[in-house]
Amino acid sequence: xxxxKDDRIxxxxxxxxxxxxxxITLSEWAERLSFSQRTLIRKIKKETGMTFREYRRxxxxxxxxxxxxxxxxxxxxxxxxxxxxxxxxxQSFKTVTGTTPYKYIKSKT
Numbered sequence: 001x002x003x004x005k006d007d008r009i010x011x012x013x014x015x016x017x018x019x020x021x022x023x024i025t026l027s028e029w030a031e032r033l034s035f036s037q038r039t040l041i042r043k044i045k046k047e048t049g050m051t052f053r054e055y056r057r058x059x060x061x062x063x064x065x066x067x068x069x070x071x072x073x074x075x076x077x078x079x080x081x082x083x084x085x086x087x088x089x090x091q092s093f094k095t096v097t098g099t100t101p102y103k104y105i106k107s108k109t
Contacts, residue, residue, distance in 0.1 A: 001013040001014070001017060001058065001059055001062060004047035004048055005047065006043065006047055008033045008035075008043075009043060009044055009047045009048065011033070012029055012033075012044070012052075012055065012056075013048075013055060013058075013059050015059075016055075016056050016059035016060055016063070017059045017062060017063050018063075020059065020060040020063040020064070020080070020081035020082045021080070021081065021082040022082070023082070026040065026041070026052045029052075040052070057092050057095070057096065058096055060081045060082050060083070060092070061081070061092060061093050061096040061097065062096075063081050064077050064078070064080075064081045064089070064093065064101070065104070067080060067081070068101055068104070068105050069105065069108075074086060074089070074090065074101050074102065077089070077101065078090070089101070
């Protein structure tokens with residue numbers, strides 16, 4: 001995850017890296033960090049270049065890479081990092097990394 005200037009935004013990314021299944025919503029984050037939802041949306045976009053969903057997805061995908069290298073299968077990894085289906089995990093992984101989890105792991109070993 002790219003580190004950003006605002007520690008409050010970093011806290012969001014770090015939370016999803018450490019606990020990718022975490023389901024804290026945008027509105028809950030806004031309340032916790034003393035932002036309006038609209039301000040938080042703008043702040044995340046300004047700091048990261050991503051929407052809240054994209055930022056959360058990137059953190060979850062980064063968390064999944066370590067699990068994949070621990071020889072965990074793709075289905076379990078996807079579920080462990082908060083995706084509801086294997087296909088949604090694979091699609092998100094490909095969106096973030098440019099390749100599928102299987103091809104990613106094979107290219108790194």
